[in-house]
Every structure is written in C-alpha cells, then in structure tokens.
Amino acid sequence: MTPATIRLAVVDDHILFRKGLRALISGFPGMEVLFEAGDGEELLHRLDQGDLPEVILMDLQMPNLDGLQTVRLLRAQYPRIRVIIISMHDEPELIESLKMEGAHGYLLKNASPEEVRGAIVGAAATYESRSTMTA
C-alpha cells in the first residue's frame, strides 16, 4: 500500500530556515513534515529510532556530519529514502557529483515554492515505484 501523504524530514543547521521550509511544506496538500534535524548525525539518530520519512530535504553544509557524508551513509543504510539536497551552492559540477553520490534531487535555497513542491513530488514518485517494485 502506498501512503497518501508524502512524509518528509527537514535537515538544516539554520533553525529559521528549517522552520520556514516546514511552514512552506505544511501549506502543500498531501505533504507532512515528520521531523526536523540540525545535522546528519541527528537525522541518522531519528531514522535509527524508526521515524522513516519517504523524502529528506537536506542542507549541504552542516556541523558534525555534513550533507555529502550523510548522503553516502543514507545510500548504504536507507537506500529507499529519497534525498533532496537544498543548498546555497549552484555550481553545476557540485550538483552533478551529488547526484552521482546518491542524491535524488537538488534545490537552491532561493527556489520558488513550486520548484520545492515539484522536487518533492518527483522524488516521492521514484520512492513509490521503487517500493512497489520491491514489494
């Protein structure tokens, strides 16, 4: 069975950005923010406790465990979870290599609400097809 709402986690060390993103996402129909985390370590801790979202929106530069390291760990430990990187960096090489490392989407921090929604829906779609395939 595929869930009707897309469950998300927001990971960023800037609390205000996290809250803003959460407020934005809560306004989209069919989406729910499961939890927020301040860095990759906190995220993995929450995941290990069993709080499993379908899509993670994550910053690149974070203390303790940064975005790139977390993407690598997620790919190994939670390959079903879709990861969208949301960052200030717009270098095409960086975006390309993050996708190679296992990120499923890339958003700039000044993306429009439609772009954010589109990226989440796009990533969630690949999650569902993967889960029905493996089911």
Next chain:
Amino acid sequence: MTNWLVPVLLATPVLLLLALGIVAFVLRYQRRLLRQQEQLRQVRETAQQQALEAALLAQEDERRRIAADLHDGVGTTLAIVKLHLSTLGHPALTEEASSLLDQAITEVRRISRNLLPAALQKFGLPFALDALARTVPADGPTRLHLEQRGQPRRLDPHYELIVYRVVQELLGNGLRHAHADKIDIIVDFGPDMLSLHYTDNGIGFDTSKIDQQPLVGARTGHGITNLRSRVAVLQGTLRYQSEPGAGSQAWISLPVPYITAFQTPALLTYLL
C-alpha cells in the same frame, strides 16, 4: 761591513714571515666576511619568503572567512526571508520583493565564489579552471580561450589554490585593464612543472614602469606585484612582455614537486 749585514739577514725572514702572516690573516678575514654576508643574505631571503607566505596565508584565511560568512550567513538569511515571504500566501504582492531577494542572493553567491571557489576544494584545479573560464560570458566584449594541456590533474590543495589565484589574477587583469577582444590562457600540466602562458591582444602596457616598482605591496595597477608574490611563494618564475598597443604576454612556470616535497606541513594544514 758584516756587522750591519747580520741583523738585516736575520730581520728579512722575520719580516717576510710577518708579511705572509698579515696576508693570510686578511685573506681569512675576507673569506669569513663573505661567508657571513652570504649567511645574512640567506637569512634575509628566508625571512622574506616566510613573510610572503604568512601574508598570503592571512589573506586566504580572511577571504575564506568572508566567503563563508557571506554565503552561509547573509545568503541563507536572504533565502529565509524569501521563504517567509512565499509562505505569506500573496504571490502578487510579494513577487517584486522576491525577485529582488533573488538578485541579492545571486550577487552574494557570485562574490563568495570569487573569494573562495567551492569547485576548487571539491573537484580540483582542472575543474575549477574550466568553471572560471565559464564565468566569462561567451557573447561579452572579451572572448576567453582557456586550454589545459599535458595531464590535467589534482595537485596539493594549497598549491591548487595559489595556482588558481594566479590564473584568476591574470584573467582579472586582462578583463579589467587590457581592453582585449581575445585572451588565451594555456595551462600545461607537465610531469614536474606547471606552466602558464597568457596572451591577449589588448592595449598592452609599458613594462619599464612596472619594473620600477618591485616592492611587495606596491600598487602597479596591473596586479603584477600580486602575481609576482604568489609565484615567489611557490619559487616559480614569472616573465612578461608587453608594449603599449601591442598586447601582453606572460609566462609563468611553477615547479610542481616543490609544495608536495618540501613545503612545511603547517602551511598545508593551515590553508584548507
């Protein structure tokens, strides 16, 4: 007759010995003086090299700090403001403010990238040089052709930063001052030598005026001083040729193994 000859015969060898002694002493003294002068010169050179390195390190450190503050601080705050505007739910009212915020964010990104290119740290020199070349618009007044020859590869990160700065400086000077419509930069990654060759067809400059100001820190208006000190830190050589109205050329060669083999580890860990 023999009476006065005896002391002369006795005194002559003594005087000779004395003269020889004096000559030997002077020679030894001079040799020591030369050695001391040489030592002093070496100490001065080392001190100058260290001062250069320290100044360069401080500058890069400052740049990194400003870039991070701008990018992660100001940029993120602007993004948060934009996010809050869009959650207000009145797109028609906030559209103009949002696009202004986008402009500000783009500008912050551009400035911080100039200060510290993220591509350089993550993907290395060849990548970053291509990215730098792409920042020059293809339909602008100056066309840039940047070619990488030999075996483009990653070098020591700190070496990469300095080489990147050298190319940035060459390119920046060309774009700002040369009024050229064509700039060519060739970066040749040799086995143990990295060579740069810069050519433009711009207005050129009077090299004798540049040569009159060899002091580090002096403003020459062409950034040659900046170039020279960066090249000096890597113990490379810089040669340039220009004439008013006849374009400019610069050749720089940097010994690649210098940094990896001899550079102090303190410098290496400090810069990145």
